[in-house]
Amino acid sequence: MTTFIHDVLKDLQNDNQNISELTFVLPSKRAGLFLKHQLAEVVEQTIFAPEILSIEEFVEDLAQIKSTSNTELLFEFYSIYIQLTKKEQADSFESFSNWGQILLQDFNxxxxxxxxxxxxxxxxSSIQDLNHWSLEEPQTDFIRNYLAFWKKLYGYYNAFSKHLLNKKIGYQGLIYRKAVNNLESYIKNNAKRKHVFLGFNALNTSEETIIQELLKNKLASIYWDVDRVFMDNKKHDAGLFTRQHKNNWPFFKQNPFNWIAENYSKEKNISVFGVPKNIGQAKHIGSILESLQKTNGSLKNTAVVLGDENLLIPVLNSLPLSIDALNVTMGFPLKSIPLTSLFEVLFQSHKTNSSLFYFKDVVKIISHQFIRPLFFIDGVDNAALIIQTIDKNNLVYLNKERLYKIAKSCDTTIDLLFSNWDNAISFALENIFKLILAIKANLDKEKASNLLQLEYVFRFNELFTELKRLNEEHQHIKDIATLFSVYKELLSTETLDFQGEPLQGLQIMGMLESRVLDFETVxxxxxxxxxxPAGKSNNSFIPFDVKLENKLPTFKEKDAVYTYHFYKLLQRAKNIYITYNTEADVLTGGEKSRFITQLELEGIHKINSKIITPQVPQIxxxxxxxxxxxxxxxxLIEVAKSGFSPSSLTNYIRNPIDFYYQKVLKIREHNDVEETVAANTLGTVVHNTLEDFYKPFVGKFLTIEAVKKLKLGIEKRVTYHFKNEYKEGDITKGKNLIIYEIAKRYVNNFLDLEIKALKAGDQIKIIAIEADNDIEIKIPELNYPVRLKGKVDRVDECNGIIRIIDYKTGKVEQNQVEIAYWEDLTxxxxxxxxxxxxLTYAYMMNQSGAINLPIEAGIISFKNLNKGFLKFAKKESVSSRSKDALITIDTLACFEAELKNLIIEICNPEIDFTEKEV
Structure with missing residues (x-):
């Protein structure tokens, strides 16, 4: 396969051109690299290399102006904006940057x-005057300011362009316009310089003017890379621009059009694969490459072209290990490397001018892979100490001083991370630079294994150095929020470049990087x-009809550019593999491109289409x-000897594997910081408050006056127990304040229920509060002692009947404390x-001799207080209305049989702990 570049060089050689004296102008720098490589193959003798320029480099040389970054342009533009705008009407830099970028694109x-x-x-301006929505006279200030903005646009443009020209810098459009202005003098001064333009397609008016003038003055030749199929089909967008140039340029009325090739119609192997998700595409590309390498022995003259740059890392991770030569043209976005997440959370935590830091931000920062080592001093993991203290004390917000106390040996690192930036930009940047140096110093300890991480740190140091330079020069950044905004703007354009063999092995590139290049396998x-194509998008202040009127490019022209690039890749290739995502990912994916449909409808090539589904084993x-x-x-014997609690036994009934983890292995669930008071914390507060209230009444009858007096201490005791349980969590605002009030309401309502019962004539005597029970039960089948233990919330005597009461802050209904068949219990x-x-509480208290049967046992549900005391009851059948609420010796005998069977099952060596399906 011969490439377009090779054919151009051969044609120039056959035309007896002195290649050393030519200036080659190509669409990209990368194409120039390939031209140098092909030059060595075409020219047989030693020569001086010709001048090879990208179009941007050529135009800069012509204009004598250097291009600069978008971020710097934005700073320069804002300087002009505030000069031309009254102070009270001027937007902040952060607000300006949102629309300033769009205006810069329009200027361009x-x-x-x-x-x-x-x-x-x-x-x-006239269009906006016609279109604005307000018909009021006189116009409001808002409307006047709106229309004034549009009238100022030319003033902004004029002052900004003059300012840039004075500094000898510019955006691309300004450089192009200046180059056109300098064209006449350039032609006079370079009368013998011969230019060769090759591989161009869509040209802006400036480029057309420059090339046509050089052609007219016989200082240039131009080679087009387009196929006859696209030129002859007037509806084919791949030839849209080239047809226009051929028909409209005066030069081609008398000169040949080089070239219209006939490569696309040649036989090709085209396979189209629909693959679910981006990862699926990456994995399938890896499979294709592996197959190609086995078949061909190498991947020379093979390119992977990524329509979506987000596929780069998945594709790199999916490459066969046998690939030895690889070149990645696309830069790896800096925003995708691990260090980005650190600065993201740092900026987020410092955006508000506060000395308090949210615990999740603190944990994220100190746990970050680049920061955690800085907290490891003298064998002590101070980061772990901080996290443990946060969990233990329920710290939702922390300040620097509290962190000092926890991690006493990490003052310097804590200062760098958690000193209040106080909207001082210079202080913030200084802290960031010191932090970067601290990270670098740590990585330098094992430099050989940390080379990639050091590269990350170096690139971020460069980025923040640029931020510092821009701000020192312009002083536009006034607060941390704006600094963060500009940082993200810079970050989005920065890349980490790969090192590789640019002309050897597999090539991985984006669509624009493929311009002018040809590969056998694509x-x-x-x-x-x-x-x-990217589809309709109009990030511009210029309306669609105005663009049409002024022959500015619209989405149709942008789609045609991508159509050309797509078909250009296919033009000389022999083996073509196309993948698309079959699944809708948010707003993209799911629908195959019109390019694929067009390939299928053309009928020129046989398309092998497949839908690939990943092999997902059924697990x-x-x-x-x-x-x-x-x-x-x-x-288990030790557990039995120490004692089973009612909750551990019900835990086994729910799921034996949970019983194993919690009771046998002693694995406790991690207690996360409670930002909002948890249900169990609320329950503990209510239980403990009632315990404080009723402990003094043990052995005494309750009176209305005594209970009323208890109500006076509700706030004090509830507050005390919240501080005790919720530690340093804040209950003074938000949901926590509501839960705090609910706790007080629960206690108050319970006391009201007690007063109501006393007024109704009930005589209530408190027998025990939080009664500890610890008994041994005889199980002949087990040859070791078994104990039961547990606390009963309350035991009282109501009108001569002893009641065992369990408090529940959740909602419980009567049917949840009724049974028909004893075996259902377990x-x-x-x-x-x-x-x-x-029933376990009743059994324990009866066995210990603390109470005499018959008794009642049940639950008081704080979310169902109007139902009062929910008594346990035994029914004859599920549907029976007849039920017995008294717990007698027969009741406990039936329960004892089920209880012993349950404990025997737990301790039976033949019955494994088996997880229950949830």
Missing amino acids: EIDRYLIPQEKIFNYL IIASVNEGIL EKELNVVKKNSDLQQK TDYKKYSKSFQV
Whole structure:
């Protein structure tokens, strides 16, 4: 396969051109690299290399102006803006940057296409005057300011362009316009300089003017790379621009059009694969490359072209390990490297001028892979200490001083991370630079294994150095929020460049990097509508009809550019693999590109289309089973000797594997910081408050006056217990304040219920509060002692009947403390766990001799207080209305049988701990 560049060089050689004296102008620098490489293959003798320039470099040379970054242009533009705008009407830099970027793009387009500036800006102003929505007279200040903005656009443009020209810098459009202005003198001064333009397609008016003038003065030749199929089909967008140039340029009325090739119609192997998701595409590309390498022995003359840059890392991770030579033209976006997340959370935590830091931000920062090592001093992991203290004390917000106390040896690092930036930009940047140096110093300890991480740190140091320079020069950044905004703007344009063999092995590139280049095998990824082509987008102040009127490019022309690039890749290739995402990812994907449909409808090539589905093995969920070996059996004996609690037994009924983790292995769930008071914390507060209130009444009858007096101490005791349980969490605002008030309301309502019962004539005597029970039960089947233990919230005597009461702050209904069949107690946790618990309390107290039967046992639900005391009851059948609420010796005998069977099952070495399906 011969490439376009090779054919151009051969043609020049056959035309007896002195290649050393030519100036080659190409669409990109990368194309120039390939031209140098092909030059060595075409020219047989030693020569001086010709001058090879990208179009941007050539135009800069012509204009004698250097291009600068978008961010710097924005700073320069704001300087002009505030000079031309009254102080009280001027936007902040952060607000300005939102619309300033769009205006810069419009300035760029207007200049590149040589549109008369004053004319178009006045036209835009007139349109807005006609279109504005307010018909009121006189006009409001808002409308006046709105229309005044449009009238100022030409003034902004004029002052800004003059300012840039004075500094010898500019945006691309301004450089192009200046180059056109300098064209006449350039031609006079370079009368013998011969230019060769090759591989161009869509040209702006400036480029057309420059090239045509050089052609007219016989100082240039131009080579087009377009196929006859595209030229002859007047509706084919791949030839849209080239047809226009051929028909409209005066030069081609008398000179040949070089060239219209006939490569596209040649036989090609085209395969189109629909693959779900981006990762699926990356994996399939890896499979294609592996297959190609096995077949061909190498991947020379093979390119992977990514329509979506987000595929770069998945594709790199999916490459076969056997690939030895690789060149990645695309830069790796700096925003995607791990260090980005650190500065993101740092800026977020410092955006508000506060000395307090949210605990999640603190944990994220100190746990970050680049920061955690800085907290590891003398073998102590101070980051872990901070996290433990946050959890233990329920710290939702922390200040620097509190962090000092926890991690005493990390003052310097804490200062760098958590000193209040106080909207002082210089202080913030100084801290960031010191932090970068601290990270670098740590990485330097094992430099050989941290080279990539050091490269990350170096690139961020460069980025913040640029930020510092821009701000020192212009002083536009006034607060941390604006600094963060500008930082993100810079970050979005920065890349980490790969090192590789630019002319060897597999090539991975974006669509624009493929210009002028030809490959025998091409894999094009993400060929989805909305990606290739990008579709309708109009990030501009210039309306669509005004663009048409002034021959500015619209989305149609932008789509045609991508159509050309797409078909250009196919033109000389023999093996073509196209992948697209079959699944809708947010707003992109799911719909294959019109390019694929067009390929199928053309009928020129046979398209092999397949939908690829990843091989997903069916993984049946295996329930976790723990075998009861001798060691586990010994631990169960120890558990039995120390005592089963009602909650641990119901835990086993719910899921044996949870019982194993919590009771045998002693694994406790991690207690996260409670930003909002948790339900169990609320329950503990209410329980403890009632315990404080009723402890003094043990052995005494309650009176209305005594209970009323208790109500006076509700706020004090609830507050005390909240501080005790919720530690340093804040209960003074938000949801926590509401929960705090609910706790007081629960206690108050309970006391009201007590008063109501006393007024109704009930005689209530408190027998025990938070009664501890610890008994041994005889189980003949087990040859070791078994104990039961647990606390009963309250035992009282109401009108001569002893009641065992369990408090529940959640909602409980009467049917949850009723049973029909005893065996249900140990099989259905959801329905009968409440009944099991109250019966266990009754059983323990009876066995210990603390109470005499018959008794009542049940629950008081604080969310269902109007139902009063919910008594346990035994029914004859599920549907029976007849029920017995008294717990007698027969009741406990039936319960005891179920209880012992349950404990025997837990301790049985033949019955493994088997997870229950949830």
